Amino acid sequence: MIAQERPDDVLLFTYFRDNGQAGAFLAQSADGITFTPLNGDRPIFTPPKWPGQDLTRDASILYRDGVFRMVWTSHWKGSVFGYAESRDLVTWSEPRQIRPFPESLPTADQPENIWAPDLHWDPFKRDFFVLFSSTTPRERTDGDGSDNKGNNTSPFDNRVFITRTTDGTAFTPAHLFSIRDSAASTP
Numbered sequence: 001m002i003a004q005e006r007p008d009d010v011l012l013f014t015y016f017r018d019n020g021q022a023g024a025f026l027a028q029s030a031d032g033i034t035f036t037p038l039n040g041d042r043p044i045f046t047p048p049k050w051p052g053q054d055l056t057r058d059a060s061i062l063y064r065d066g067v068f069r070m071v072w073t074s075h076w077k078g079s080v081f082g083y084a085e086s087r088d089l090v091t092w093s094e095p096r097q098i099r100p101f102p103e104s105l106p107t108a109d110q111p112e113n114i115w116a117p118d119l120h121w122d123p124f125k126r127d128f129f130v131l132f133s134s135t136t137p138r139e140r141t142d143g144d145g146s147d148n149k150g151n152n153t154s155p156f157d158n159r160v161f162i163t164r165t166t167d168g169t170a171f172t173p174a175h176l177f178s179i180r181d182s183a184a185s186t187p
Contacts, residue, residue, distance in 0.1 A: 023043030024059035059072040076113060110136065133158040
């Protein structure tokens with residue numbers, strides 16, 4: 001079944017400016033082509049004052065059960081992404097740093113970055129999952145020629161990882177996203 005578009009339906013688009021230091025912005029569109037900034041062209045959320053994690057880039061917002069949930073890139077380097085909730089896109093919960101890789105992992109498997117987290121609802125498992133890209137020292141130095149420049153000269157060799165949560169509080173340990181993850185979400 002295809003969802004029916006209602007006359008009052010709009011598309012919402014999250015975006016950031018510059019490096020993400022101003023916060024997350026929101027725009028709307030009736031046609032998916034022309035977007036109009038909302039909130040007086042001011043951010044709907046500003047970066048928390050976390051030492052060394054001071055950006056709000058790549059915000060992903062998902063609405064479910066009366067709550068807007070948002071994840072974002074909090075810096076170019078580091079082992080966390082941000083998470084917050086809102087019922088109205090105005091007042092937000094206390095932002096939380098989500099560390100999806102257990103600290104008990106060997107140093108070679110710890111992330112050097114966590115970029116572009118994207119929040120989704122899994123109707124089969126009835127939980128939320130976050131896909132994001134990260135580079136680990138082991139992947140960056142494995143010599144397989146798959147780094148961001150297509151050889152072995154880039155400081156990044158990003159892979160897509162996944163973590164899951166039912167409540168936005170506890171997240172499963174991150175692991176490489178694979179076809180098994182997507183196949184497990186189908187009946």
